[in-house]
Amino acid sequence: MKKDEMHTAHETHEEMKMTHNMDDHSMEDHNHSMHDHSHGHxxxxxxxxxxxxxxxxxxxxxxxxxxxxxxxxxxxxxxxxxxxxxxxxxxxxxxxxxxxxxxxxxxxxxxxxxxxxxxxxxxxxxxxxxxxxxxxxxxxxxxxxxxxxxxxxxxxxxxxxxxxxxxxxxxxxxxxxxxxxGDALDKMAALLPDTVRKLSAAGEEVEIPMNEVKEQDHLIVRSGDKIPADGKILSGSTSVDESMVTGESKMVMKQKGDTVIGGAINGSGTLEIEVTGVGESGYLSKVMQLVQQAQSxxxxxxxxxxxxxxxxxxxxxxxxxxxxxxxxxxxxxxxxxxxxxxxxxxxxxxxxxxxxxxxxIARSTSIAARHGLLIKNRNAMEQTENLRYVLLDKTGTLTEGKFTVSGLELFNNTYDKTEVLKYIGALEAGANHPLALGIMNYLESQQIAPYKAESLQSLSGIGLVGTVNSKQVKIINEKEVSRLSLHVEENRKEKYLQQGNTLSYLIIEDELIALLALGDKIKPQAKAFITELKKQEIIPVMLTGDNRTAATAVAEYLGIDEFYSELLPENKEEKIKEYLSKNEKVMMVGDGINDAPSLARATIGVAIGAGTDVAIDSADVVLADSDPMDIIRFLDLAKQTRRKxxxxxxxxxxxxxxxxxxxxxxxxxxxxxxxxxxxxxxxxxxxxxxxxxxxxxxxxxx
Structure with a gap:
């Protein structure tokens, strides 16, 4: 998932609620329940x-x-x-x-x-x-x-x-x-403005105090202004400086439909945003809570x-x-x-x-926060000593997680391509995983309106099933196709597999109808990240639910010698157990709900790209950005922290x-x-x- 899409994904993070009183430089006026920067033990x-x-x-x-x-x-x-x-x-x-x-x-x-x-x-x-x-x-x-x-x-x-x-x-x-x-926390507390411009129901701009802002309010953010709250852009386009919040130094381009983070600095454009997170539900507040929790x-x-x-x-x-x-x-x-x-x-x-x-620790967690590294568990720093393996979920960690449709193969003449895409869109419309987003973006670009699905269910590690036009429709993966002994001609799928594509199959009334190929771009920093891990004598291991051919293509390009394909979520956790049984320290890096068991099981769990609620709950370290090189920065900071x-x-x-x-x-x-x-x-x-x-x-x- 995109980093900025993730920032509003964790709306209710109950275990991080404040337990300390606020000090003189608290953010009461900003509706934040920030406690004093407790120096903990x-x-x-x-x-x-x-x-x-x-x-x-x-x-x-x-x-x-x-x-x-x-x-x-x-x-x-x-x-x-x-x-x-x-x-x-x-x-x-x-x-x-x-x-x-x-x-x-x-x-x-x-x-x-x-x-x-x-x-x-x-x-x-x-x-x-x-x-x-x-x-x-x-x-x-x-x-x-x-x-x-x-x-x-x-x-x-x-x-x-x-x-x-x-x-x-x-x-x-x-x-x-x-x-x-703890100066980074003070600087974060000063990121939000005192007053904001709210758009009234009559379309007029009204200046109101920051603490009166509520979710679903429409705000106007002009060039050079601080973005007052997490929100979704309703109109306008701009470049945004998120460096103080996420550690990402480059300007990030934003346009209609994108999300923005409270505390970031608006560039040259004027935006109208709908507030999606304010106060304790805002990303900035959660960053501060994580840092304070780690420091205490x-x-x-x-x-x-x-x-x-x-x-x-x-x-x-x-x-x-x-x-x-x-x-x-x-x-x-x-x-x-x-x-x-x-x-x-x-x-x-x-x-x-x-x-x-x-x-x-106070110095280290503050530095980490400035660089988009949120340390939830202090012991994660110390556990990096003699770290032997880093297990990496492929999608979203090594690849962008932004899938695009790269091919569609039909296996009979009952349905044409447009109708097949309508059936696929019917099941994927309600999903929020990267494959679904890629499919729905493709349908939107082709101006194809999907059918409506009923009784939609998720099949763990397999796909989706639902009723569309009174027919049972499934979207399944390669492994389930093999289990069901459905025949697919090798030449129809081989060209996609060689390019590292992920394949999904459409089943209507138990009949194999079509193959949909989606490509996921490897992150530009991924190769340098793997090289740096090897320099530190840490062995990278790739885990993926993709088929072996697709996994091999990615692993060979990145220089990863150990990898496992066609894994279900429980299989990933089993792999973690296998490495731990060798009395080795293991770091697991992932970004989704499916990775949560593995993140919790590993010696060090790292949620990348801000992840989901469940991933964050399970992780010891949360990376605000989706850059795998941040893991190297974390390892470097941990090494220096231990030495100090x-x-x-x-x-x-x-x-x-x-x-x-x-x-x-x-x-x-x-x-x-x-x-x-x-x-x-x-x-x-x-x-x-x-x-x-x-x-x-x-x-x-x-």
């Missing part, structure tokens, strides 16, 4: 803190509070050259530090409470442990120093202030990174990072307490022992680890292999001791590196 430990306060605001106010503390209190008990004191300055420090602890530390304390309630202590708990222990011990030191001035106890107000400010800065930068990762799902690598983060918490807790006891025994210095414990807690905060995978995931896992957790022992003081014998402030810097630096690394993800050609 990435922010499980801190989503609530985003609602409790703006990190940017908290950072700047906390910095203002921290500056006097930094100038008025010593670092690790050592007065720095720029520091000074005056009578009562310690009270100023206490008050400012207390405000800073409860205000700046609030997101972390609230996050820790939630993590502990869920019995899943992680990054927020570690941060909270660090700042709480630092604050409480500093209060103790303040009291001791005022009660017994001669017995000075070191406080950690300086470390508390710098730690909170640095962690807030890190979180603010991470929030920006996450927001940037959890991948296997992300589940691994969750487990690592949890173990890291327990390791940090054990090492921190262990180092406290050991340093206290060795030095007898409570402040020194306490400092080691706090440093371990700070440096082990797994915040970078918690963001390692979700940031890459692994890199981020090492950045987010691997550095702790060295950092935690340093924080515990393993190099103290040679005079190297890591203080809490440096630990906070290292922790924040790791999260910034993880975020920056995720944002460098690109696809070829970007």
């Amino acid at each position: 990435a922010m499980e430990g801190m989503d609530h803190s985003m609602h409790m306060g703006n990190f940017k605001k908290k950072f700047w106010l906390s910095l203002i509070l921290a500056i006097p503390i930094i100038f008025l209190s010593p670092m690790m008990g050592v007065d720095l050259p720029f520091q000074f004191t005056f009578p009562g300055s310690d009270w100023v420090v206490l008050v400012l530090a207390s405000i800073l602890f409860f205000y700046g530390g609030q997101p972390f304390l609230s996050g820790a409470k939630m993590e502990l309630q869920q019995k899943a202590p992680a990054m927020m708990t570690l941060i909270s442990m660090g700042i709480t222990v630092a604050y409480v011990y500093s209060l103790y030191a303040f009291v001791v120093n005022h009660i017994s001035p001669h017995q000075h106890t070191m406080d950690f107000f300086w470390e508390l202030a710098t730690l909170i400010v640095i962690m807030l800065l890190g979180h603010w930068l991470e929030m920006n990174a996450i927001s940037n990762a 799902d959890k991948s296997k690598l992300e589940s691994l990072s969750d487990k690592v983060a949890r173990w890291l918490f327990y390791i940090a807790l054990a090492v921190g307490l262990g180092s406290f006891v050991l340093w206290l025994i060795v030095t007898g210095d409570l402040s020194m022992a306490f400092e080691r414990m706090v440093t371990v807690f700070i440096i082990a905060c797994p915040h970078a680890l918690g963001l390692a995978i979700p940031l890459v 995931m692994v890199q981020n896992l090492w950045w987010g957790a691997g550095y702790n292999i060295f950092a935690i022992p340093l924080a515990a003081g393993i190099l103290a014998p040679i005079g190297f001791i890591l203080n809490p402030a440096v630990g906070a810097v290292l922790m924040s630096l790791s999260t910034i590196i993880v975020a920056s690394n995720a944002m460098t993800l690109r696809v070829k050609g970007e």
Whole structure:
């Protein structure tokens, strides 16, 4: 099917309804129930803190509070050259530090409470442990120093202030990174206009708000305007830029009868369109829903990072307490022992680890959406590793799926060609598969009006049957002709088969009447696609319901060595099972309802050309365009995404292999001791590196 014909095929996609609230840049005015660009599991430990306060605001106010503390209190008990004191300055420090602890530390304390309630202590708990222990011990030191001035106890107000400010800065930068990762969704949300020109019943143009547009409304779209909703062109012709919606960079020609996508940019012509999809039924809305759904799902690598983060918490807790006891025994210095414990807690905060995978996924799904690749299942990205086979449904994937009548052969003189076409048209008029569309387009071009059919039924994997002019009429395929032992002279069909045509046979009252040949053009990108798959050492396998001669012609032209012909829908699924039984990873690519079982069965199911509702439901990946090269782009993006995931896992957790022992003081014998402030810097630096690394993800050609 044509791509633009598919965009309105999935009107009711219930499983993709929104489950999140809308944020400030939602599309309420456009009648879209878009939720805020949830960062999914990435922010499980801190989503609530985003609602409790703006990190940017908290950072700047906390910095203002921290500056006097930094100038008025010593670092690790050592007065720095720029520091000074005056009578009562310690009270100023206490008050400012207390405000800073409860205000700046609030997101972390609230996050820790939630993590502990869920019995899943992680990054927020570690941060909270660090700042709480630092604050409480500093209060103790303040009291001791005022009660017994001669017995000075070191406080950690300086470390508390710098730690909170640095962690807030890190979180603010991470929030920006996450927001940037989903920028494609924001841009999509801005694609639709605020007002539209509606054609009234009297034929007058009336400007109305976008949220008042309903299906079946007639709208006027002028040159350069954004197309406000999915629709069918009633009059006019133009070229349309759909690149932001589908990823297809070239202008697409449109004329009367064609469909257009909401969000595309109209070219030079003026159009009158009938709205077929608006709000949640619109294609643009579904694209955004698919992207958001993918961003909120959890991948296997992300589940691994969750487990690592949890173990890291327990390791940090054990090492921190262990180092406290050991340093206290060795030095007898409570402040020194306490400092080691706090440093371990700070440096082990797994915040970078918690963001390692979700940031890459958010960036990856946004990039994919811009290029017409809609990732429904995150694990599809990871499953591409060691992918061995790509099974391809021929029609609509390797071929255009736009059939044209290339020949008609009559087997008796009872009916002439026109009447035969009227009988065929009677059965095909109500069908919407590519063969039917090709036949009906041909009848329209020949100005042949088909008969009317009654009791029409579809015969799975065979054809159609119905009653026409009180006669039982069937249209069947080559395989059914063989099963019924109907004789067809080889020379009457061979010339069509050699050209890769699909043959349909007309049966009237159990008598073979005619043969209809339909040709399907191979997509211009198909050969390059097969070549590229082979370069990546992935074996292409073609599946088709066509006869073997037709299948062989296509396979030989494209360079496909493995192919299976004359398959029913259930046969395709069986082939998937066969390859899976070899413990091989299998991708299935198809575009129709018949492909749905195979798409669901495969390791990775890819619906091409937007497909049908059922195909989309069954697929892990949906390609908005019908270009098979998009599969190569998906494989490339998946490879790069996985590489970034692994890199981020090492950045987010691997550095702790060295950092935690340093924080515990393993190099103290040679005079190297890591203080809490440096630990906070290292922790924040790791999260910034993880975020920056995720944002460098690109696809070829970007």
